[in-house]
Amino acid sequence: MNKRLSNFTEWLIENNQDFAYIHSPSNVFYLSNFHCEPHERLLGLFVVPNQEPFLVCPGMEVSQARDAGWTYGIIGYSDSEQPFDFIEEALKARGVQSPERAAIEKATLSYERVEHLKERFGKLEFHAAETALNELRLIKDDSEVEVLREAAALADFGVETGVSVLRDGITEMEVLATIEFELKKKGIREMSFSTMVLFGENSGAPHGNPGQRKLKKGDLVLFDLGVVLNGYCSDITRTVAFGDINEKQKEIYETVLKAQTASLDISRPGTRLGDIDLAARNVISDAGYGEFFPHRIGHGIGIEVHEYPSMSEKNDNQLQEGMTYTIEPGIYLPEVGGVRIEDDVFVTEDGYETLTKYPKELQIIK
Ligand code: GLY
Ligand code: MN
Ligand code: MN
Numbered sequence: 001m002n003k004r005l006s007n008f009t010e011w012l013i014e015n016n017q018d019f020a021y022i023h024s025p026s027n028v029f030y031l032s033n034f035h036c037e038p039h040e041r042l043l044g045l046f047v048v049p050n051q052e053p054f055l056v057c058p059g060m061e062v063s064q065a066r067d068a069g070w071t072y073g074i075i076g077y078s079d080s081e082q083p084f085d086f087i088e089e090a091l092k093a094r095g096v097q098s099p100e101r102a103a104i105e106k107a108t109l110s111y112e113r114v115e116h117l118k119e120r121f122g123k124l125e126f127h128a129a130e131t132a133l134n135e136l137r138l139i140k141d142d143s144e145v146e147v148l149r150e151a152a153a154l155a156d157f158g159v160e161t162g163v164s165v166l167r168d169g170i171t172e173m174e175v176l177a178t179i180e181f182e183l184k185k186k187g188i189r190e191m192s193f194s195t196m197v198l199f200g201e202n203s204g205a206p207h208g209n210p211g212q213r214k215l216k217k218g219d220l221v222l223f224d225l226g227v228v229l230n231g232y233c234s235d236i237t238r239t240v241a242f243g244d245i246n247e248k249q250k251e252i253y254e255t256v257l258k259a260q261t262a263s264l265d266i267s268r269p270g271t272r273l274g275d276i277d278l279a280a281r282n283v284i285s286d287a288g289y290g291e292f293f294p295h296r297i298g299h300g301i302g303i304e305v306h307e308y309p310s311m312s313e314k315n316d317n318q319l320q321e322g323m324t325y326t327i328e329p330g331i332y333l334p335e336v337g338g339v340r341i342e343d344d345v346f347v348t349e350d351g352y353e354t355l356t357k358y359p360k361e362l363q364i365i366k
């Protein structure tokens with residue numbers, strides 16, 4: 001059994017769980033190396049202490065699960081079959097006759113599927129499997145960091161591509177399409193979220209929508225993008241100036257850069273997570289822009305682009321070696337525009353490494 005599954009099984013035993021039903025593609029991938037997007041169909045990894053685990057997936061995906069290296073049981077079902085019939089049978093065959101406690105991903109398992117479990121197994125007490133899985137996924141091993149580093153390099157390439165095509169009159173969507181086209185040519189099938197290319201006043205919304213806005217001199221240009229590579233995500237934001245910008249725009253750029261540097265400087269094992277947020281927030285507040293930084297400093301990154309931990313000022317947990325997260329302060333001024341600078345960060349034994357490496361000094365594209 002792989003180390004991840006055995007760690008998870010240990011948690012099930014310690015917490016007296018009769019079985020676990022893991023349904024999210026990210027946690028199924030983490031535990032089995034099988035990546036499947038089932039849409040509305042059922043995907044499940046069932047883990048039973050002291051028994052063999054089994055996967056349940058649409059029949060057409062079975063060979064992919066095998067190719068991913070899954071050697072235990074796989075139940076493939078057709079679109080006219082009820083997968084819970086097979087699940088009940090397989091659990092009972094593993095001695096799970098009248099379970100009392102089950103671990104599920106409480107945040108996302110549908111109420112309908114919980115009802116199916118209750119119908120077949122009667123009174124069940126449910127526990128949050130996320131408690132264990134978020135903790136396990138928090139610390140990345142060497143092979144995960146290697147993939148995250150490559151994904152980050154491709155995000156750098158995406159920004160570099162976008163910057164290289166900026167010219168008077170080009171639209172946000174034209175720049176966006178060029179970035180994604182060039183990444184696809186490098187084999188990237190999926191971005192880790194909808195790419196943002198925002199010009200001028202559009203960059204004044206933290207999560208604005210790219211459209212037909214044409215680029216003109218004096219605009220700030222904000223790129224926020226990332227790729228999925230071998231199941232792992234990257235996420236970078238860079239802001240550049242197109243032509244000369246005014247003093248206000250320069251001031252917010254320099255403030256955000258100073259804020260990001262302040263958070264990076266204290267990134268090392270033992271730092272309270274909330275202090276990473278506060279380091280940047282204090283710089284931005286001291287410069288008089290506190291109300292224009294409306295989000296937390298960042299989020300964990302890995303199999304999902306936003307994962308545990310939440311890097312908010314209230315988080316009292318400490319950074320640990322092997323954690324990966326983003327640092328992405330921003331200042332967004334309606335009408336004027338916004339600046340965000342975001343890196344993916346890996347905590348080393350005594351400090352940090354930024355996985356994204358695209359330059360951060362203010363670039364003025366002429
Ligand atoms: N791309 C969304 C974020 O940076 O969190
Ligand atoms: Mn981002
Ligand atoms: Mn982010």
